[in-house]
Amino acid sequence: MAALGSLVWVEDSDEAWIDGEVVEANDDEIKVICPTKTVTAKVNAVYPKDPEFPELGVDDMTKLAYLHEPGVLLNLKSRYNANEIYTYTGNILIAVNPFKRLPHLYGNDIMEQYKGSDFGELSPHPFAVADSAYRKMINEGVSQAILVSGESGAGKTESTKMLMQYLAYMGGKAQSEGRSVEQQVLESNPVLEAFGNAKTVKNNNSSRFGKFVEIQFNHMGRISGAAIRTYLLERSRVCQVSDPERNYHCFYMLCAAPQQEIERYKLGEPSTFHYLNQSNCYSLSALDDAKEYLATRKAMDVVGISSDEQDAIFRTVAAILHLGNIEFEKGEEADAAEPKDDKSRFHLKVAAELFMCDEKALEDSLCKRVMVTRGESITKSLDPSSAALSRDALAKIVYSKLFDWLVTKINNSIGQDPSSEYIIGVLDIYGFESFKTNSFEQFCINLTNEKLQQHFNQHVFKMEQEEYTKEEIDWSYIEFIDNQDVLDLIEKKPGGIIALIDEACMFPKSTHDTLAQKLYQTFNSHKRFSKPKLARTDFTICHYAGDVTYQTELFLDKNKDYVVREHQSLMNSSDCSFVASLFPKLKLESSNSSKFSSIGSQFKQQLQSLLETLNTTEPHYIRCVKPNNVLKPEIFENINVLHQLRCGGVLEAIRISCAGYPTRKSFNEFLTRFRILFPEATKKSFDEVDACKKLLAKVELKGFQIGKTKVFLRAGQMAELDAHRSEALGHSARIIQRKVLTYQSRKKYLILQSASRDIQAFCRGNMARLQFESMRREAASVRIQKQARKYICHTTYKKLCISAVYVQTGLRAMAARVELQYRKKRQAAIIIQSQIRRYLCRRRYLRMKKAAITTQCGWRVKVARRELRKLKMAAKETGALQETNTKLENELKELTSILELEKQMRMKLEEAKNQEVEELKAALNDMKLQLGETQETKSEEILKLESALQDMNLEFEELAKELEMTHDLAAENENLKELVSSLQRKTDESETNYEETGKLSGEKIKQEVPVIDHDAIIKLEAENQQLKALVSSLEKKIDALDRKHDETSSNITEQLKETASSDYEIVSDLAAENERLKALVSSLERENNEKDRSDSPNKKKEGTHLTEEESSTEDIDNEMTKKLASENKELFELVDLLETKIVETEKKYEEASRLCEERLQQVVDTEKKYEEASKLCEERLQQVVEAETKLIELKTSMQRLEEKVSDMETEDKILRQQALVHSASRKMSPQMSFTGPPPMENGHHASLAPVPSRRFGTISFRRSRIERQPHEYIDVLIKFVSQKVGFSHGKPVAAFTIYKCLIHWKVFEAEKTSIFDRMVPVFGSAIENPEDNDHLTYWLTNTSTLLFLLQRSLKTHSTSSATPKPPQPTSFFGRMTQGFRSPSSGSLSGDVVQQVDAKVPALLFKQQLTAYVETIYGIVQENVKSELEPVLSSCIQGLKDSLHEPSGQSSPTKSSEQNSPTKSSAQSSPAKSSAQNSPAKSSNQNSPKKSSDQNSPAKSSEQNSPAKSSEQNSPAKPSEEIPPEEPSAENSPAKTWQGIIDLLNRLLSMLKKNYVPLFLTQKIFSQTFQGINVHVFNSLMQQECCTFNMGKKVNALLNELEAWCSEATEEFVGSSWDELKYTRQAVVLLVTEQKSTITYDDLTTNLCPALSTQQLYRICTLYKSDDDKEQNVSPDVISNLKLLITDEDEDSRSFLLDNDSSIPFAADEISNCMQEKEFTNVKAAIELADNPNFQFLKD
Secondary structure, three states: OOOOOOEEEEEEOOOEEEEEEEEEEOOOEEEEEOOOOEEEEEHHHOEEOOOOOOOOOOOEHHHOOOOOHHHHHHHHHHHHHOOOOEEEEOOEEEEEOOOOOOHHHOOHHHHHHHOOOOOOOOOOOHHHHHHHHHHHHHHHOOOEEEEEEEOOOOOHHHHHHHHHHHHHHHHOOOEEOOEEHHHHHHHOHHHHHHHHEEOOOOOOOEEOOEEEEEEEEOOOOOEEEEEEEEEOOOHHHHOOOOOOOOOEHHHHHHHOOOHHHHHHHOOOOHHHOOOOOOOOOOOEOOEOHHHHHHHHHHHHHHHOOOHHHHHHHHHHHHHHHHHHOOOEEEOOOOOOEEEOOHHHHHHHHHHHHHHOOOHHHHHHHHHEEEEEEOOEEEEEEOOHHHHHHHHHHHHHHHHHHHHHHHHHHHHHHHOOOOOOOEEEEEEEOOOOOOOOOOOHHHHHHHHHHHHHHHHHHHHHHHHHHHHHHHOOOOOOOOOOOOOHHHHHHHHOOOOOHHHHHHHHHHOOOOOHHHHHHHHHHHOOOOOOEEOOOOOOOEEEEEEOOEEEEEEOOOHHHHHEOOOOHHHHHHHHOOOOHHHHHHOOOOOHHHHOOOOOOEHHHHHHHHHHHHHHHHHOOEEEEEEEEOOOOOOOOOOOOHHHHHHHHHHOOHHHHHHHHHHOOOEEEEHHHHHHHHHHHOOHHHHHOOOHHHHHHHHHHHOOOOOOEEOOOEEEEOOOHHHHHHHHHHHHHHHHHHHHHHHHHHHHHHHHHHHHHHHHHHHHHHHHHHHHHHHHHHHHHHHHHHHHHHHHHHHHHHHHHHHHHHHHHHHHHHHHHHHHHHHHHHHHHHHHHHHHHHHHHHHHHHHHHHHHHHHHHHHHHHHHHHHHHHHHHHHHHHHHOOOOOHHHHHHHHHHHHHHHHHHHHHHHHHHHHHHHHHHHHHHHHHHHHHHHHHHHHHHHHHHHHHHHHHHHHHHHHHHHHHHHHHHHHHHHHHHHHHHHHHHHHHHHHHHHHHHHHHHHHHHHOHHHHHHOOOOOOHHHHHHHHHHHHHHHHHHHHHHHHHHHHHHHHHHHHHHHHHHHHHHHHHHHHHOHHHHHHHHHHHHHHHHHHHHHHHHHHHHHHHHHHHHHHHHHHHHOOOOOOHHHHHHHHHHHHHHHHHHHHHHHHHHHHHHHHHHHHHHHHHHHHHHHHHHHHHHHHHHHHHHHHHHHHHHHHHHHHHHHHHHHHHHHHHHHHHHHHHHHHHHHHHHHHHOOOOOEEOOOOOOOEOOEOOOOOOEEOOOHHHHHHHHHHHOOOOHHHHHHHHHHHOOOOOEEOOEEHHHHHHHHHHHHOOOOOOOOOOHHHHHHHHHHHHHOOOOOHHHHHHHHHHHHHHHHHHHHHEEOHHHHHHOOOOOOOOOHHHHHHHHHHOOOOOOOOOOOOOOEEOOHHHHHHHHHHHHHHHHHHHHHHHHHHHHHHHHHHHHHHHHHHHHOHHHHHHOHHHHHHHHOOOOOOOOOOHHHHHHHOOHHHHHHHHOOOOHHHHHOHHHHHHHHHHHHHHHHHOOOOOOOOOOOOOOOHHHOHHHHHHHHHHHHHHHHHHHHHOOOOHHHHHHHHHHHHHHHHHHHHHHHOOOOOOEHHHHHHHHHHHHHHHHHHHHHHHHHHOOHHHHHHHHHHHHHHHHOOOHHHOOHHHHHHHHOOOOOHHHHHHHHHHOEOOOOOOOOOOHHHHHHHHHHHHHOOHHHOOOOOOOOOOOOOOHHHHHHOOOHHHHOOOOOOHHHHOOHHHHHHHO
């Protein structure tokens, strides 16, 4: 029974074992407090815990004080966390896989340490196990074996590599072809891993075969050879792979080979091969198959496999893959198999090519079997299933032979020593496996582990007992788990499981069901065999490591391994020598019969040979443990490790060792180690046995045994003896240390004492000297510093004065020069700008005038049609209230009567118009005859004009040459100007230089003789003045010529354009002449522009000359005066030349202008003749337009009446809300007093705020302060925010500025104010132009943002009164402090959003703002809807027309009339046009009372579609005639649907541009997609659209919408795509093939769960296939739908969808669509903040 307070281990389901402290104990149960929980457990179910357990654990389990499961687990975990992964359990080494590199545990220096050391002397290591095996082999002359076992992924292969490295280190470097044997064995690993390793559930590189490496030694202990023996290759994996495992690595490497290899073997992706695609795992994250393929090729080269052999190997592997893709089906004969299709025949052909055998022979070997009887052979055809088994058998035998050939080749490359005396074998084989699904592979693997466990029991447990018997000590035999009964169950003949499986495989009709029943009957009473409760064909075997349940579904297929004679002969006859060598010829006896063999029996034989090899050696064991299943470091799973220890028999070995005597020492070793405990025992007696007994009696040790040659100690006694020994050694060491330390300490003390006295005397003298020296230096330094500072200050002051004077002088001079230069440039720029602006303004005015006329015409047409469409849409809406309808009925009657009169008038106008059209047609015919007569006369005139034009061309060429001359003269004139200006500047500079030099050095000038002749200078100045006057006059003349040239060129271009446009309509032959005139005029303009451009660089040159001449400061001498005189003469000559040339150019310009005017006058006369005819047509059309305008005015009056009704409804809502506010205020606490009448309007109402009677003085003072509003600033604010002021950090500046101003002015706390009434019209201006979506979205962002800020800021009285308030102070100073603590300013210096107590004006303002948000949103949504519906209607109509394309082509006139936006009287006959455009018919089509319009909204939208499409695509003028056009590709449904995508893109860009909140953006798109869904779905409900082709076309269009939604991202679109679910499900039903197979449940639950019964019945009954082969749904489904329709209510039988145009959100939801932190970086209006009255906006 555990004592209170003791530490124990308790079993736990999550951690296996947890420690805790006993707090309560009874006879049977104890209560333990653990770190995570409190546990109650049985007394016999807990184990004690060692409180002195070392932190890093112990290296041997037998040294533990308490050797049990939790102690072992804790020891392994402690060592694993300290990176000590190896631990002993007696002679067994436990290796825990660290899943990381530990370089400090390996290397040549580590191997040197373990060389020759005793086992257990150093830390546990595989090197110690290898050294022990090597020493025993050398000393005892017995071959050794090291068995490395463990789970898949436990590190068996790495441990095997370490063992071979150490044995190679000990056995020397026996070279073979330049490499050691150990290196050759390791180099063969990549080849064997590629062909023998695969991914399993627990390991990505699991060995699927057993490998026994024999390292051969000679008599000297040197390595003389090596051999690799492979056992138990998992052959069934070639054909069957379970998910998520993989086949062997070589298949995937070959599929990832270089492209030339893939093309050679005709391979592809792994998913295309049957042997690989049985699992969904094709690649590994840490493994690159392409790189591994190249590494395997390189390893083959190292091993000694030639390139030809490598090609043959991979050709065989590729052939196996192609072999698996051959499928079989029944042939023409009964039960005869043949390749299924062309794909199978292709793979059959490729496999035959790769095997280099005959294709027909390969097919026969797979599909036929030859039966040899007495003297004859019978060929039997196989059925498809048997042929598939034959195919898999061939694949398995080929792969097995290939693997055996590789092993043989590697052994031949390594080299074996047949004369070797000893071997050390290293066995690396797969461990025990237990998965959720266990098949035949796990059955064979677990049989292998059962055999090895029995071998482990025999050589560990039984040898332990034999040791005790040999030493003749008292020992009681303990039983261990013997698994012989399990081995008999599996492999006993003839009644074992393997024998029964082989027997079932020999019968062709056996299945896994019959096999399971046979197993149940045979082993029903066996204690190791059981049947699961809920399984029919599974069975469970109780293995030594636990129960494993096997599934028998694939046991028979995986066990079959036919040795087929046809396969043998086929492969032997291959043209490939490699393939033929794999299948040598059989003996005569075996070739005549096809003997059955199974994989299970072969597996058992190989296992028996392995055990026979192991029995001839002395074994050593290494148990590898996998700490976790995720294969990552630093993770230790207790339950997983404990299970592996049980499976490996480690816990059983620990139990045996603890029950016996795990520590054994010979007498000599024991006395040598522990003689210090009792030295007298060895002095008096020389008998070792007697001395050992006396020594053990001295330390009072009990439970030991004395054998013949050894002392046997129980577990833990060795540690106890070592503790006594350490205590004795420590006592002796302490006595010696005490004496030595005493002597050393006294000697050191005496030396320190004498040295300290000398040091103290020296230090005191030195300190005094240093102090005196520092005082002397300090006095001197003070004096030196004073003089130095004086000198430095003086010199610094002088330098500053001088530099200041220089800087001032330079700055003043530079400023003067800059000012002069600026004035000159400014004057020149003003002159240039004035001329350019004049030219640009005139050109812009002409362009704007023409553009305004065309824009006005198009816009007026568009506005009229849009208003007409809105009126039609408003007439169809049925959402108006019943009360308002009754009020408006009388007005509607009057309007309808007026409309009837207007219609009658219009009928009369139509008839008159038709008559006029006939008359105009007759007049046109007459005019055509006249035109024919005038054509002949005009042709003669045209010939004359052409000759005149040629003359004009020659004259224009002469003019161009003269213009070039004028340009040259202008350039020369500019050069003259520059020279004159440079001369003037030089004279001015010379004067200024003389004046300065005269001032600076007056005395020197008096002494010197003057060099300059003043009279000459005066003359030159006069000449310069004359030159200036001449130049200015020349400039004026040149400017006048330029202006005249510009005017003439502009007049010519305008007249030519007008004549060209009129002549194009009248006479097509004059177009060529007009084009020539245009080309000539444009050439003149280009020359003029080149002249202007040539002027600009001259001006730039002037600037450069100015800067260069300003920088030069040379003196003027006599030579300069001479140069000036000569230059003046040249200037006079140039001026004369210029005057003459200018006069000549003026004359030539006048002659050219006269010729142009004469030619133009002739063109103008032709225009006048046709203007009169056009005026008559315009007068007739004007009368029609006036009639339409009257109709539009009537409909606008109707719309105004509806708007009045909606305004009345909004006023009613506001009044009801005010009434609610009053009722809420009346229900407040009785302590508050209310005064004043109810509010009459916003800003003029009585106060609703509660006024406490006892605090009236302070509150009235505060209220008076709040009500003083800055009314003079509100106009500035309103004027500013009325403009578009943009955004800051994605937020509207206008809304944020309004909010800051209202907070600062405390408007929200005012009980009376008119500011809100003045602010409301600002938001009302947003809806004045309801067609400008850009303007509407901008104000939608502002209003929603301001509403969000108000919702976060305003607190109503009900909420403020509900919160507990602190008690009011009673003293005067208390009220003052409370007033100072209250927020006195409304600035946003703290948080962006501030909480304020809202009064009634603020609440009403918030309500009005909410109404504006909803109104603007509704207008935007209606605009989008009005733009979208015509495009949708035209798209649906285009789809309908495409369905009836042949009939549509036969009547183009009719289709053009239906699709034409406006029908003029000249397009059709009067009778037909009057019938089509009659007002009665239009009224009937637009009447809301028609049932057809109610049931088919798509039809009404189709009727309105042409008007919309005409507005968007062809905005023609009303006065022009629009000829009928045939449908083209531009009006196709795909183009129209692209128009929808463009419309959505424009809408999205507009919303992004105006930063509309994402919440409102998603709502807009949701309603838009809802409208698309309603329109398209209702169109599909029509009979002509409910077809398969229509569904396919609509599906293609929906795919474009889905792609647009994915590009637009969910951030903006939201769940808009879900709004199309009705259309999508209807389209899925239409395009579904084989509709007759659809059941009612599939239709209502899987295909169309959202559609109602009426809608499904409508689609199923209206559906008609375009092809006779296509069938509708079954009649049973339609009858079920019909029954459900009759059972349901009559009101729910409508199958059409209604478009919900209501506001899809509440005002309170806006407060959640944004966050206050988003406004932290937003800045108010900077322009307004510069106003001193709005300085608070800068905070």
